[in-house]
Amino acid sequence: MSKETNEEEAIHSVSFDLEGSSSATRKNIRPSKSGEKEELISSMKEVAESLKEFVEVTKKKMENKKKIEIKRSSRSGT
Secondary structure, three states, X not given: OHHXXXXXXXHHHHHHHHHHHHHHHHXXXXXXXXXXXXXXXHHHHHHHHHHHHHHHHHHHHHHHXXXXXXXXXXXXXX
16 A cells, blocks of 8 residues: 555656656756757656656556456455
8 A cells, every 4th residue: 555655646746846847947948059959858847757757667567456456356266
């Protein structure tokens, strides 16, 4: 149960990170064209990393649910 809670907290922190990244990007995009590109690239990397973490957590959660369903179905079959 605590593992699921940790996964849910990770999902929420990822969504907050995404929100923070987008607002930070809007504020800091104006320095110069090369600065804009670097900031945009940096922001995109942050979003990609957050998305990657979200997918990994979701995948683990789905695998755990599948294992639980398999256990339940094997118990009811006996």
